[in-house]
Amino acid sequence: MIIKINEYSDIPIYMQIRNQIVMGISSGELSSGEQLPTVRALSMEIGINTMTVSKAYQILKSEGYILTDRKNGARVRMEINQSKSLSNDNKDELKRIVSEAKISGIAKEDFDKIINEMWGD
């Protein structure tokens, strides 16, 4: 899985790492139980501070996507807790995206099609 970090993005780098790992898990590019690189190795590879990667991993751990321990490093959880609902933050984000789509005149069918493509249907 290739992760892309935009240095000039408004989104902080740790959040970009977090988002892309979540997308990787969702798309299946990162499988259950898959080993993630160590904080040090990933920070060296991208050329960023180790604290940035550490922060991304801490968020992923607190959200229940990954497990970390001293011996095995970071791994994708074998079974990720399925809440069957969207968080309020994500609902707000989705609301914003739907609003922008409506303003830009996209038909609901086209919008559904995009969602279905992303969903993997």
Next chain:
Amino acid sequence: MFVCIVPVIIILYFSMYPRKWKNKAKIYGINNRPEFKNPQSEELIDIIVNTHNKQATALLIVICVISVILLFVPGFTIKMVAWTVFIYIALFAFSVPYILGNSEMKKYKKAMGIVSEKVLYADLKNVGNVHALNKPMLYIANISGAVILLFSFLCDSSLFPFKLGIYSNTYICTAIVGSIILTNLIILPIAFMADNARNNVISEDSDINANYNRSRKKIFSDMAISVTWITNIIAALAVLTFLFFDSEVMMLLIFGIYMLALMFFSGLLVFKNRALENKYLGKDNSLLEDDDDNWILGMFYFNPNDKRLNVEKRVGIGWTVNMAHPFGMAIAAMGIISIIASLLLLVWIVLMDQTPIRIINNNDAVICHHLRNEYTIKKADIEYVEYGNLDELKASRTAGTAMESIAKGKFKVNGENGCTLFLNPEVGKYIKIKTNDKTYYISDNTEKETIELYESLKQ
């Protein structure tokens, strides 16, 4: 110098100036991109590449011709000064077509509307997992080198039945073998650095990235091990020369072979890297990351957002420093200072070579003066004086200067430690002055003056 500069320039010629640019990862330090491979761009880039490659070819010929001419410059000091200045000028001049090419490619890229997105790529599956260094082999090679060094030390210390003849207990053999083996200690961390280097992302497919990066690291690993073994062989030959041949010509020959072997392996490294680029970066893949703007003149890396100190070079072999990193700045400053210092040192060497020694023989003392050095030998302290031919002396320098026209400072002479030399070796004669606490070997600027001084001292 000739053995060094000519192969280096030839290696640089092939690594800096691409012939079939379409199959190369970089064109004058600019990442080769799919956008460059449309007919209109190809035509323009062909013109840029042909123009600067022709300039480089012309420079290569000029540098080779001047190198041959410099072989016939008389006098060691003048030759050394001429070579050093020439090497600096040659390396700078040879970079000029590359710098111009880099500037034109950057302008063309801008004209095409390609703006760096400042996106960093990392292949998550390969991070920290792609290694190719054969560590056991590297350790064995280094241990072998250490054994050779230990052997030379034991021979030097007369702890072995093998005798080093006149060099026994001088530790010259150990010093020379140690300086050769030092190359291994430089290669060792570089080999590990290369093995842990960042992986390039050339494809969305992790397997392609892994294979490409593993191959890259394998080439460097093989090279590091080969050069370590070559260094060991050269060190062993140096010890054997000391033990059985005692020949300076033989030693020079060994060093010549060593230089050629290093050049050969450097050339091989460039050749193998090019073959790898042709295989992986030809049609379907190219480096995804665009950090061209971080490379000043396509050579010097300056990226304040990158926390790494070492980055792979854009041109040539090996690694360079990020000049925006605090240590990188310090290393770059040291590099500039060392270049300036080496030029100032040349001026000092010329001064030492051209300034004649001055001996003042007055009633009470003999005063030897040369630039900032002055020795005063009180006549009352002199026990005896001797006159002889310089080829009778076996002298090794402890601290001081040994040049064609001046030898001064502390030397070990015919097994006696702490002797003070102050003579012009070109005269070929010496006066040995033994005082109650020191031994001096001096001469004047001519044989006649030296004899006159001896006669005066004898009385």
